[in-house]
Amino acid sequence: MALSTDDIKKIAHLARLEVSDSDAAATLSKLTGILGLIEQMQAVDTAGIEPMSHSQDVVQRLRDDVVTKTNQRESFQKISPVLGNGSAELAVDSGLYLVPKVIE
Structure with a gap:
């Protein structure tokens, strides 16, 4: 997806931000880089890869469930x-x- 400086200015207007021409050009290069990275990530074949709930194999250490206080009602x-x-x-x-x- 190719963006133009006009697209950046429209997005800035929708976000109620004031963007100068130099800022629009800098933002255009940054957003183009981000969108290029997203396209690269979407191109990776992830078929057969099981989704992970966490990036590391970590196990939470739990303490024993022992009653420590008595009923004092x-x-x-x-x-x-x-x-x-x-x-x-x-x-x-x-x-x-x-x-x-x-x-x-």
Whole structure:
């Protein structure tokens, strides 16, 4: 695909960029080089080559899945706030914290 200086100026206009004539010529040579490289890469026969998920054969080291902390729900719920209104009952029901109704 051959580009011209007019094409560079149209692309710059679409991108809302101001490009001078000297900048357009420099950009034209750079884009022509990039497009030439892409054409070379597309010309390579990749039939029979399996796609890779990573450029190197790396394996992530994983640690053993071991429980390090115990369930402390009961001890946390023992220190929960009280319901209020003169009641000494904790604001806990069936293992869940009770909170005031916010949405009516």
